[in-house]
Amino acid sequence: MNTARRAPRSRSRGLTLIEVSLVIVVLGFIALLLAELLPGFKRAAMHKDSIYALQTAQTAMRGFILINGRLPCPDSNGDGMEDRAADGCTQLTGVLPYRSLGLGGPLENAAGFPFRYGVFHRSNASVxxxxxxxxxxDRLQPKIAEGLPPALAPRLRGNSNLLDYCAAVQAAQGLPTDANQIHVALAAGSVDIRENVAYVLAEPGAADMNVNGSAFDGSNAAGLRFEHPTRAPGRDYDDRVVVAYFTDMWEELGCSSLVASTVRAYPNTESGLAMFRQSLRDYKAQLELTREMAEADRLQKIASLAKGIGSAAVAAAALPTSLASSINTAGGTSGSVAAAGVAIGLNAAATAYAAANLVVGDEIRNKLDARLGEAGGLITAVDALHDGVRTRAIEADRDAFSAR
Structure with missing residues (x-):
């Protein structure tokens, strides 16, 4: 009897048609998902690169303003340098001048398209x-009271710096919207909302969405008008616009504190000190006049005292004669003795009154001398303070992020 066991046969088999169909469906779903997600990932990466490029440009612009005290002109010929004219720029739109801004290369988005740059510049005959x-x-020329007597004069001159740029930004804020200057616009129904800005940077996106022959869509392609930064992307628009508003630049550059200290605080303080020290000099002149009058009055009182003393001496000299006459006449002329005595008494009283007035006059003169000394000390201190504030005003104007 053969008891040997047979080895079991392998039971391998292929995928069924249903299993193959399921795999194909899963792979198709994954491929479809990737086809949907990959463009989104690509757009997100491009968006991130564009945001970084815009941030780099804005940082470079801010540094340029701090160093030069102005905004750069656009690059109109593609050499990376700003193109300037005698009184500003050759044109108000163009490419961002990357070399003038100290950047290593042209500012482009992830698709390789350059950014478009526009700047606000409106000159005025009034500085x-x-x-x-x-x-x-040199736009800032505040009127400062100086000299004796104080006279208003524009003294802070010859120090063109960031303060002057702040003054230009402030002047631009007060201007009405000008379509002949850089501006952004947003169509809201039948209303076209326009707004001037300090500068604008337009990133063209990845494609010519509105098929106008330019990578820029809408009004970003040419002219002084740019799309508003709040315009959302759509089937015919994928640009990105970044602007610098006048108010934002004013705050970012610290114009409020700079202008308050250099153009208001120091000049106002100096003007106040100039008027105060003139008032002190007028006060001292009045004290000197009063002292002269007191001195004249004192001399008059001394003369009155001397006169009284002389009259008393005359009366005293007449008293012995009156006494002798009274004795010789057995009292017949005793009235003259009494008159002489009264005269001596009256003169003594007048002398005492004059002496008292003289003492009072000396006290007044001493007080006037003390006040004159105080006034002189105050004038010296205020003069030193005025000169110190004046020097500090000039230094503040010169050192306010000087552009020269």
Whole structure:
């Protein structure tokens, strides 16, 4: 009897048609999912690169303003340098001048398209009202009271710096919307909302969405009008616009504190001190006049005292004669003795009154001398304080992030 056991046969088999179908469906679903997600991932990466490029540009712009006291002009020929004219820029739109800004290369988005740059520049014949953001001039000339007597004069001159840029930004804020300057616009129904800005950077996106022959969509392609930063992407628009508003630049650059200290605080303090020290000098002159009058009155009182003393001496000299006459006449002329005595008494009283007045006059003169000394000390201290504030005002204007 053969008791040997047979080895079991392998039971391997292939995938069934249903299993193959399930795998194909899963793979198709994954491929479809990837096809949907990959463009999103790509757009997100491009968006991140564009945001970084815009942030880099804004940082470089801020540094340029702090160093030069103005905004850069656009690059109109693609060499990376700003193109300037005698009184500003050759044109208000173009490419961002990356070399002038100290960047290593052209500012482009992830698709390789360059950014478009526009700048606000509106000159004015009045220096104080000039809003030319791309030129450096000495706009701030506050009227300061100085000299004796105080006279108003524009003294802070020749120190063109960031303060002058702040003045230009402030002047631009007060201007009405000007379509001949850089502005952003948003169509809200039948209303076209426009707003001037200090500068604008337009990133063209990845494609020509509105098929206008330019990577820029809408009004970003040409001219002084740019799309508003709040415009959302759509089937015919994928650009991104970043602007610098006048108010934002004013706060970011610390214009409020700079202008308050250099243009208001120091000049106002100096003007107040100039008027105060003039008032002190007028007060001292009045004290000196009063002292002269007191001295004249004192001399008059001394003369009155001397006169009284002389009259008393005369009366005293006449008293022995009156006494002798009274004795010789057996009292017949005793009235003259009494008159002489009365005269002596009256003169003594007048002398005492004059002496008392003289003492009072000396006290007044001493008080006037003390006040004159105090006034002289105050004048010296206020003069030193005035000169110190004046020097500090000049230093503050010169050192306010000087552009020269």
């Amino acid at each position: 104080a009202s000039d809003a030319g953001l791309t030129r450096v001039i």
